Amino acid sequence: MNDLNISKETLDFIEEEEIKLKDIFSKIDKQAKDNSMKVLAGFQKYEVSESYFNSTTGYGYNDLGRDNIEKIFAYVLDGEDAIVRSQFISGTHALTVALFAYLRPNDIMLSISGLPYDTLHEVIGIVPNNSSLASFGVMYEQIDLVDNDFDYEKIKDYLKKNKVKLIEIQRSKGYSTRKSLTIDKLEKVIKCIRELDKDVIIMVDNCYCEFVESKTPLTVGADVMVGSLIKNLGGGIAPNGAYIAGKKDLVDLAGERLTCPGEGREVGPTLGINKSLLQGLFMAPSVVASSLKTAILASKCLEDLGYNVEPKYDEERADIVQNIIFNDKDKLIKYVQGIQMGSPIDSQAVPMPWDMPGYEDQVIMAAGAFTQGSSIELSCDGPIREPYIAYQQGGLTYEYGRLGVARAIEELKK
Numbered sequence: 001m002n003d004l005n006i007s008k009e010t011l012d013f014i015e016e017e018e019i020k021l022k023d024i025f026s027k028i029d030k031q032a033k034d035n036s037m038k039v040l041a042g043f044q045k046y047e048v049s050e051s052y053f054n055s056t057t058g059y060g061y062n063d064l065g066r067d068n069i070e071k072i073f074a075y076v077l078d079g080e081d082a083i084v085r086s087q088f089i090s091g092t093h094a095l096t097v098a099l100f101a102y103l104r105p106n107d108i109m110l111s112i113s114g115l116p117y118d119t120l121h122e123v124i125g126i127v128p129n130n131s132s133l134a135s136f137g138v139m140y141e142q143i144d145l146v147d148n149d150f151d152y153e154k155i156k157d158y159l160k161k162n163k164v165k166l167i168e169i170q171r172s173k174g175y176s177t178r179k180s181l182t183i184d185k186l187e188k189v190i191k192c193i194r195e196l197d198k199d200v201i202i203m204v205d206n207c208y209c210e211f212v213e214s215k216t217p218l219t220v221g222a223d224v225m226v227g228s229l230i231k232n233l234g235g236g237i238a239p240n241g242a243y244i245a246g247k248k249d250l251v252d253l254a255g256e257r258l259t260c261p262g263e264g265r266e267v268g269p270t271l272g273i274n275k276s277l278l279q280g281l282f283m284a285p286s287v288v289a290s291s292l293k294t295a296i297l298a299s300k301c302l303e304d305l306g307y308n309v310e311p312k313y314d315e316e317r318a319d320i321v322q323n324i325i326f327n328d329k330d331k332l333i334k335y336v337q338g339i340q341m342g343s344p345i346d347s348q349a350v351p352m353p354w355d356m357p358g359y360e361d362q363v364i365m366a367a368g369a370f371t372q373g374s375s376i377e378l379s380c381d382g383p384i385r386e387p388y389i390a391y392q393q394g395g396l397t398y399e400y401g402r403l404g405v406a407r408a409i410e411e412l413k414k
């Protein structure tokens, strides 16, 4: 045992597995190179200078850095515009702001990727809440995926019979057992929707998917996309926040809802975070690559140790999330605890299953992160329900990510 409590046997195993992953890792490096070109071009196009790091307080009028950060995000994401703010408390908050900005009483919101992420259930009113969209008279309908793809027949049929205001598509699997949705699948379904309805707002929950592929939902025709800055695009450096990017009128509407009608995007002090947001975006292509490599390593190792994994190490990926299906409550808990033990922060803490606001089952979470709740940092969580799946994601550097996975494997062996 070394000082990290990882046996030589486990470290040797990891090294042997890494050799088998060389070709896949070099494809990921290529992706990071392409995305880095895009980010650097965005910085240069909008002439980032030290003055952008200046801060505003109070109302936050005339924040040059903030306004240009939003232009750079729009450029990088292939959108007309973007709103990127620390006043978004989380990804869920940004999704909530967008939904309340676009939907009005009697409108229909249709999810075509099945049940949305757990924290949106009370927002939509799937779980009753006095402040939900449902409480304002917004109707919600849902079409489930079939065989990990969209149910084209049901979607077409529904759109022919109903006037839908907004279609929501969640790419990452959330706490479900389905696969995450690649840009190719998204492109195909958007084409199909547009043949039937030119006006419906196509909104994509893009959490965990940024920089995994070169195209974004906006590249392939979505109207608006939403994501969190304590995930991929924050690069592990943004201290909080989220973004909404896409059509200018939709980004403006989101601004009017985030602050207030009439003030919209003109207000919003940055309180000193501009430099962190720029530096985070700058690092993001390579941090996402590290996260992908960490996920792929975990997939390969755990599969070879006899566990079911999704995706497999050599499968095409849409996001940075790795599932390990334990079919065993104790093993799930052990693995998550092992990830915590391999973390830089709070490695001495032992995570336990807990009730979390917004989640229906108890959840166990390993989060030995610099930023609270940051899941672009190596983190692992799982709802305590069958089939006891660990959802692992993140890894600021691959070198630390692999040590976290090694420590978790060590714990699993006990």
Ligand SMILES: *Cc1c(COP(=O)(O)O)cnc(C)c1O
Residues within 6 Å of the ligand: 090, 091, 092, 093, 117, 119, 170, 171, 172, 173, 174, 205, 207, 208, 228
């Ligand atoms: C993380 C995530 C969200 C938002 O979560 P927050 O923790 O509120 O930032 C929404 N949808 C998906 C698919 C996610 O992965």
